Structures are given as C-alpha cells and as structure tokens.
Amino acid sequence: MRIGEITPRKARDFVASWPVYARDRGSPLWMNPGELKTLQESNLRGQLELVAAFSPYYREVFRREKVAVGEIHTLQDLERIPVTSKESYLDNPISFLLVVDPPDPLDVTYEITYTSGTTTGAPAPFFNTAYDMFNISLQLRRMAEISWMTPEDTVVNLFPYGSLPHIGFYRTIHFASTVGMKLVNALVGKDAPGFALHRSVDEALGLVELHGASILAGTGRYERRLIMRGEQLGTDLSPVRTLMALGDTVPEGMRDEMRGHLHGAADVFVNNGYILTECQGPFVECCEFGGNHNPAPNIYHIEILDPDTLRPLPDGEVGLLAVTHIDRRGTVLLRYVVGDLAAREGGTCPYCGRSGDRLVVRMGSTYAVRAEEVIRVGGKLVNPEAVRNQLAGVSGMVEYQLVVEKEDPRNAFSPDRLIIRMSVAGRMRQDLEEEVIGRVCEATGIRPKVEFVQSPEIYDPTLALKATRFLDKR
Helix, strand or coil: CECCCCCHHHHHHHHHHCHHHHCCCCCHHHCCHHHHHHHHHHHHHHHHHHHHHHCHHHHHHHHHHCCCHHHCCCCHHHHHCCCECHHHHHHCHHHHECCCCCCCHHHCEEEEEEECCCCCCCCEEEEEEHHHHHHHHHHHHHHHHHCCCCCCCEEEECCECCCCCCHHHHHHHHHHHHHCCEEEECCECCCCCCCCCCECHHHHHHHHHHCCCCEEEECHHHHHHHHHHHHHHCCCCCCCCEEEEECCCCCHHHHHHHHHHCCCCCCCEEEEEEEEHHHCEEEEECCECCCEECCCCCCEEEEEECCCCCCECCCCCCEEEEEEECCCCCECCCCEEEEEEECEECCECCCCCCECCEECCCECCECEEEHHHCEEECCEEECHHHHHHHHCCCCCEEEEEEEEEECCCCCCCCCEEEEEEEEECCCCHHHHHHHHHHHHHHHHCCCCEEEECCHHHCCCCCCCCCCCCEEECC
16 A cells, blocks of 8 residues: 555545444544544543542652642643653553552453563563453554455464563454454464474464465564565465564665565555554554554554653654553553654544544654664764665665774773674675665765674574664663
C-alpha cells in the first residue's frame, strides 16, 4: 500500500466488506475529530479520578506538586501535571499499578508483560487487568483493520519466544485471534538449557512456505535476514503480501531492498509499525509513509514536548514523545516521556480518513529516533537517522553498527573516532568499504574507520529483540 493507492472511500469499503470490522460501530477511529475529543476528555476525567484514589505514585505527585485533579477537564489541562520520567517508572514500577479498593471483577491482574532498562538491570513489569486486556483486544483488531488484514490471511509470528513475555510475540497472537486469521508461531530464539523448543531461520522459512503465509510479523531486521536466506534457498515466498516490520526502524531503502529479495514484488506492503510497551501494541501505517496511526486514541493520548521546556509542541514539530493513559486499570502512566524524538499530526488522516493521532515522518524516512542516539563526535552532531537512510539497502552489507570511542581510551582528552563495524555477504570487502565510507561521510561529515566482523557480533536475533546500531564507548 503506497500513498496514492488508498482513499478514505476505499478504506471504508474495506471495513464494510468484512463483518469482523463492520460490526465495530463504536470504533473511535471513525468518529469525527470533535466526537473523538469529547470521548478522550471524558475518559481522561474518569482516569484521573481513579489515579488520584488508587495510584501510589501519582497520589504522592499530586500532593507534592499541589495538583488539583478536579480542575483538569480537557486534554490541554494535562500541562498541570508534571511529566513522568522513564527513570521514575523503572525505579519502582509497582507504584504505578492501580490498587483499586474494592476491586471490580475486571480489575483482576490478567497478564504481565515486561520492558527492560531499570537502574538495576532487572526487567520492569507492566500490569494488565482483564479490563485492559479486553480494551487491548479491540485495539489490536483496529490495528489489523488499519493494516488491511483479513480473516483469510495466514500470519507467521517471527518474534522471539523468550524467557520474559514481551508484547511483540504475544500481541501478534492477540491480533491474529481478534481478526480470526490463521496463526503459526515460529518460536524463533535461543533455547534455554534443557528446553529444545526454538527453531532456526531455515526452519522458520519452512513454516512460512508450508503454510503459504501472507503476513510475516516480526522485527524488520529479522524479517530482512529471513527473506535474504529464503532467496538463497529458493524458498517460495510468493504468497507474502504484508511484512509487519515492528520494533525497529525500516527506512525507505531497506523496504525497497526487502521487496527486491522477494523477487521484486512491488506490491508487498512493508508496514513499519512503532511499538512500545507503554501502549501495549504497535502504531501502524495505513499506507507506507502515510503515518503511524494510534489505533486506540480512546486509551492513549500522545503529546510531543519541547526537549528543553517540556511544553507541548504544535503538530508536525519534532520533540519528545509522551504518552498519557486515559482508560486503563493496571499500570497507569501520565505524561510519560518515552525517550524518543518524533512528530505527530492529529485530526483526520488524508489517506484513509481515520481520526486520531499519527506519528509522521520528519527525520529521513523513519518515524522516531532514540533521543540519546543523537550524539556529538569531535564537535559535530551526528543524526543516526541520516546514517540509517544512507546505509539502508547497501548491497552486500548484512549488518552494521556505528561505534564512537576515544582514539586513546586512557586519555579523556583524546580525539573522538567513528568506527563502522559491518558484516558482508556476496561482495568484495574493498568495494563495499569505499561505498560505505562515502555514504557515512555524506551523512555526517566524518570519515569512519571500517572493521569487518561476523553478523552475530553485531546482532544475534536469538539473544536480542532489537539491534544496537549506535554504541558510544567514550
């Protein structure tokens, strides 16, 4: 699906043609913007009442900052509440769990998923009640609707099956179930001692071919590796029509390269969704580069904040992404600063006609970048998205990683050095090295040193969900 190939009429006709979507008459995505805002502000007021009564963390914040919850009526009034840092949540995630007393039957804890990055290195739990899970199920069905999925599809789940539940693997199960499509869990990843469960890339490819999968769901990097291996083996991937490339950025060049390895299948929809634990599922595209739709604007409100003042920015400007929960019962976060730089647009999508927030492209051809990845090297600011866009789709490069370090690690005043580590297949190293140096110089103004390594030294999909593309060792 490309810009120009869809219209609001086409999207509405698609919804009407499938009963699983047509019966969703209460979908906030098809409200007009005014109706949606009324619903969001009603939900917000109810959420704040619950938070003020039952959230250990926010009760203390409201008391300390003298926040009068009863005076917050609109989305604009949210500015009266201080932002919540990721460090505050990761330091004590249990304090963000609503302790509802007396509990409703739907307040029982149903599921726990995990994010990582606490100060202790331990994973942080994110709690969902039964109420939340029913809401998330509707969210995922609407996500599938935006992505043009149907009950006739077969999806192969290529997210790793790890020792902790993460939303990539489990939300793929949920969205397939809410639509009623066929689901195959490839169970890729690394075996734990004594549990011979996981499948290799070749075995996952066999499942894709055996079941005639029309949709692949996984990280963009893993899907790219699988497709390239399938091309080497001559695997029949012709039924694939959609790649749900979630969890990492997939620039335009990488999308075209992936289609090229699918024998130039120009009609394959590479849907690069933005996925975060705090929203329990992906924001997805209705068409490539048409924006990442928030599929549940009734549950999550999005702000873009000025990095210096933490004041909301107008639509279209790049700033820090913040999430406010407006209809949740388990873990609840208000004005939570995710740590990504992004831009949003509200109102009605000009392509599919749906209402709500969309993240829009303002940095290269991707939707968001980690704020801490914008780094200074030898006095120059390096934007990782500029580098990603230059390197996406370079022929023969399998994996890459940019490393910044001191020329003399023992001397803090030593000059900075930029290194690009990469693995190669099917191309002469010298030829590839010259092209990569030229592209990185164009993006950064810095000539990098090149090191050739094996792919697992950069990214091993059996050990990590996402690849680390930038590493600052100073």
